[in-house]
Amino acid sequence: MHQNSLRRESALFESADKCRLCGAREHPRPFIEAPDAHGASLVSDETFTLVRCVECGIVYVDPRPGPNELKSYYKKGYYGGSGVKKALENALSRLSAAGKRRLVERYKKGGKILDIGCGDGGFLSAFMGKKAWKVYGIEPNIEGYRLSKEKGVNVFRNELSKCRFPERHFDAVTLWHVLEHTPDPLKLLKEARRVLDTKGILVLGIPNIKGLGFRLGKERWFHLDPPRHLFHFDRKTIRAALKAAGLKPVHESYPFLEYPLDIYHSVMNSFANRYLRMGLAVPALALSLGAKPLLSLLRSGETIVIACRKDKKDAG
Numbered sequence: 001m002h003q004n005s006l007r008r009e010s011a012l013f014e015s016a017d018k019c020r021l022c023g024a025r026e027h028p029r030p031f032i033e034a035p036d037a038h039g040a041s042l043v044s045d046e047t048f049t050l051v052r053c054v055e056c057g058i059v060y061v062d063p064r065p066g067p068n069e070l071k072s073y074y075k076k077g078y079y080g081g082s083g084v085k086k087a088l089e090n091a092l093s094r095l096s097a098a099g100k101r102r103l104v105e106r107y108k109k110g111g112k113i114l115d116i117g118c119g120d121g122g123f124l125s126a127f128m129g130k131k132a133w134k135v136y137g138i139e140p141n142i143e144g145y146r147l148s149k150e151k152g153v154n155v156f157r158n159e160l161s162k163c164r165f166p167e168r169h170f171d172a173v174t175l176w177h178v179l180e181h182t183p184d185p186l187k188l189l190k191e192a193r194r195v196l197d198t199k200g201i202l203v204l205g206i207p208n209i210k211g212l213g214f215r216l217g218k219e220r221w222f223h224l225d226p227p228r229h230l231f232h233f234d235r236k237t238i239r240a241a242l243k244a245a246g247l248k249p250v251h252e253s254y255p256f257l258e259y260p261l262d263i264y265h266s267v268m269n270s271f272a273n274r275y276l277r278m279g280l281a282v283p284a285l286a287l288s289l290g291a292k293p294l295l296s297l298l299r300s301g302e303t304i305v306i307a308c309r310k311d312k313k314d315a316g
């Protein structure tokens with residue numbers, strides 16, 4: 001028997017009996033079969049099934065690896081890399097972090113900021129050394145945790161709910177590309193709301209499955225990343241989730257500095273032929289970089305950024 005099916009039949013994988021976001025009991029529609037790929041590279045020969053809820057439209061991996069099994073899909077070196085490419089990525093990531101800081105500061109000038117899933121601490125670096133801010137992070141990944149600590153972030157290596165922060169403890173809470181990774185996005189949003197001050201701001205970023213990149217790259221879409229990305233939102237589904245968690249959007253944008261090469265990779269990933277890839281690399285690069293600002297304006301960008309206030313009504 002193929003290794004895939006063996007693993008799938010084991011207790012290491014779990015199937016949903018209802019929608020993992022809205023709880024609908026109706027059977028979800030098959031959405032896409034996709035290989036275990038991260039960015040431009042295939043990680044293993046495994047494939048994953050994604051389904052779409054007929055009620056709320058959320059796309060999710062099903063069956064999915066159980067909590068312990070999931071960890072094995074985050075290979076060492078997730079934050080690694082070196083050389084010119086890494087240097088360029090770091091420079092862009094600093095630029096992107098500065099833009100994200102400005103967005104937070106549009107709503108909050110200072111206080112305690114918590115970045116959930118802070119990774120290597122890249123975003124929080126933009127707040128370091130600023131007197132107005134006290135910087136906190138949560139990162140379960142050991143590599144990310146260490147890198148954040150090195151940068152001076154007050155970092156916790158635990159789930160948010162297990163950190164036991166008091167209610168309304170933070171003035172700003174951020175979730176950059178975290179919701180798609182978490183087994184229960186609604187639970188996380190509700191807990192993030194709980195620790196957020198009444199006048200605080202919550203900012204999140206997620207991939208947009210309704211963007212152009214998915215249409216071009218399909219099962220090799222740059223942001224599909226199965227099984228690490230367990231959920232895929234669009235403008236409508238993220239707004240429904242936020243509403244259910246008691247959060248009210250006050251800002252929505254589609255940044256283009258965050259992952260500058262995402263569309264390019266989605267296009268290139270879709271060509272198997274090596275010569276075709278070589279021939280199309282430059283036009284694909286020009287097209288993807290050129291299209292990003294326009295797609296942002298059309299709300300078809302590859303990633304969505306939403307800032308929210310706490311809704312006055314209780315989330316229940």
Ligand SMILES: [Zn+2]
Nearest residue numbers: 019022053056
């Ligand atoms: Zn649903």
